[in-house]
Amino acid sequence: MRLFYKVITILLFCVTTVQVGAQQYKTVLPYRMVGGKMIVDMIMNGTPRSFIFDTGGRTALTGEICEELGLEVVDSLVVTDVNSNEAVYPLVLIESLLTPDEKINFRNVPAMKLSKPSPFECFHTDGLIGSDLFVRTIVEIDGKAKTVTITSAENPSTASLRKMLPFVRAGMPIISLQAGVGNAITCLFDTGNPTFLSLKDTDFEALRSAAALEVLSEGYGEGSIGVTGMADADVSYRVRFPLLSVGSTKFKNVDSETSIPPYTLLGVSLLDYGKVTLDYPRARFYFEAYEQENDLECKHYNVGLRVKDGELVVATVWRAMKGQVEVGDKVIKINGKPVGRYDFCESIINGIPELKVKKKTKLTIQTRQGEKVIIYQKE
Structure with missing residues (x-):
């Protein structure tokens, strides 16, 4: 991981x-x-x-x-x-x-x-x-x-127009997706985003009111890192779309976390499910899916972790761990063994080896109230 x-x-x-x-x-x-x-x-x-x-x-x-x-x-x-x-x-x-x-x-x-x-x-x-x-x-x-x-671009793409979505804005691959039936989401296709979908907070509010998604968990944690620095810690939500459509291709059980980008982001993981063609002069987005229906159901960890100054710290606390640990608490033991120093870049590229061994990992956390043992697991 x-x-x-x-x-x-x-x-x-x-x-x-x-x-x-x-x-x-x-x-x-x-x-x-x-x-x-x-x-x-x-x-x-x-x-x-x-x-x-x-x-x-x-x-x-x-x-x-x-x-x-x-x-x-x-x-x-x-x-x-x-x-x-x-x-x-x-x-x-x-x-x-x-x-x-x-x-x-x-x-x-x-x-x-x-x-x-x-x-x-x-x-x-x-x-x-x-x-x-x-x-x-x-x-x-x-x-x-x-x-x-x-x-x-003398000639248009040979991809079928039935697989085409128009750009909402010329020059940028911003398109409209459908959540459920009749609920449009304006999304930027962003290969710089490593997830499948990152949901803009205002879109979340509108889609929750329309019952187009369900809230899986509420969390509190650090924001994204942008060119102006890291956003302040804030409340975020983990949500699930029962149905999300990219043109005629259907995706079931699509999970996302809320954040504050200018647009909801459709990320690079879309390429796991089909080929994307961007005809910039004609403002066209084509998605040629390998399968017309895809089920993305998965589980998620109960806390988010990251490396800060060589130490492994809690970055996000989801509902199941609320009151147990806080953002910034340090991991001092993994499965009873003291942790070492971690390289920030290595953690991004390859993760933490000790966290890959088991589905459930016992973490000893240094909190403001003292040491506390939690089970780090997907749920």
């Missing part, structure tokens, strides 16, 4: 066109999954670099790589992060962003310069590639083959 950790998403609120080195083009870009993120390789200004592929974001570079390459600031941009916080970031220009097969060369690409230290350090990447890079292209993402196919 992986620990509780929600990493940065930079939402795209400004679409910038770029020049591509050929009139007609096609390239197949392999990707690999690292800690729930899609990682692709590109050649930036003549040097191979790795990037997070993030359809919910805009192209950005770490402060470290900008300084290493001596990239000058040319402008600034206001962005809204995953916690709906706004911040102004400087813009730099990437002279050349070339695919590894050298078939497509994006030139003079505007990119946000992020603050140091790098938010992408754990993924060993120098930034992220966002939807703004692909506004003139068609992008096909195949989760089975682990490839991103980028083509010029």
